[in-house]
Amino acid sequence: MQAVMGQVALMMDGRSDVGAAGASRADRAMDRYASGEDAAFAEVYDELAPRLHRFALRWTRSRSAAEDAVQQTLLQIHAARHRFVRGGAVVPWAYAIARRLLIDLGRRGVREVLRADDVRDPEEPSAAPSPEEALHHRRVAAEARRNLASLPSGWREAFELVKFEGLSVAETAEVLGITRGMVKIRAHRATAALREEAARRLHGSLESATRPAPRSPRDISEGGTPT
Known part of the structure; x- marks a missing residue:
């Protein structure tokens, strides 16, 4: 947990180049959420959760582990929202948190060995x-x-x-x-x-x-x- 929060603090020390170039919808939603607009969390979730789930699924090859990693990442974002730098980029911050959590999961043996059977992305068209x-x-x-x-x-x-x-x-x-x-x-x-x-x-x-x-x-x- 301390390692994750340390990474969070590092990511929030300065403004992102992405934020300077133009805030995305996720950035704007996180900006409102960090300012105390609780309803903006739904938009933050919608913007981040699918991407984080695909990332975690490729890492773990386990849907349940991926879902848990997404939830833990969003909890970390919620816990640190008041320290989020206004105008910063939320996407790389969220990926950094998820990556740290996934590394910790791997150290505890949750990451599965790559298998011959593929785990298909639920958003891919079925054939x-x-x-x-x-x-x-x-x-x-x-x-x-x-x-x-x-x-x-x-x-x-x-x-x-x-x-x-x-x-x-x-x-x-x-x-x-x-x-x-x-x-x-x-x-x-x-x-x-x-x-x-x-x-x-x-x-x-x-x-x-x-x-x-x-x-x-x-x-x-x-x-x-x-x-």
């Missing part, structure tokens, strides 16, 4: 692929998760926040407590590593597809050739 397509998609998704999980944690976090969560480089830097240049470097290295791994696997698949089938013992004994 009815063939069994073969569904199996292929699960394998591809599991492979992508394994590749992502194998990256250094710093690369992976920067990549996920920018590519998956849609945060700007400035917001990601604020969440992770690093410079914008470092965010760009880590995200670039993660992208390059993932592309290299994908190319390696594709090359291996093409080699397997074009490699002649091994001769059976019967072919060898009869001097035949494989067809």
Whole structure:
């Protein structure tokens, strides 16, 4: 808890570049909520909860753990609302709180090992692929998760926040407590590593597809050739 609140205080020490460039709907709602307008919390919740849930779901692979992380994050926001800097950006602050909570959950063993079965985002359109397509998609998704999980944690976090969560480089830097240049470097290295791994696997698949089938013992004994 102290670590989370310390992160909260750090995030609120100064104004965000995002807030200076133009407040979002979430920022304006949080500004009103911090000023004592209790009804504004509903708008804060609507703006933040879906994004935080997707973030936590990717992290935990558990809907119940993700929901708990979202609730705990919003409770932290509520507890610290009177110290929120007017005109600040609430999104990177909320992600920083959620990230700290998720790290703590992981240390307590709540984070699940990546599984082969995918957890679909409830907002994604439902489809009815063939069994073969569904199996292929699960394998591809599991492979992508394994590749992502194998990256250094710093690369992976920067990549996920920018590519998956849609945060700007400035917001990601604020969440992770690093410079914008470092965010760009880590995200670039993660992208390059993932592309290299994908190319390696594709090359291996093409080699397997074009490699002649091994001769059976019967072919060898009869001097035949494989067809």
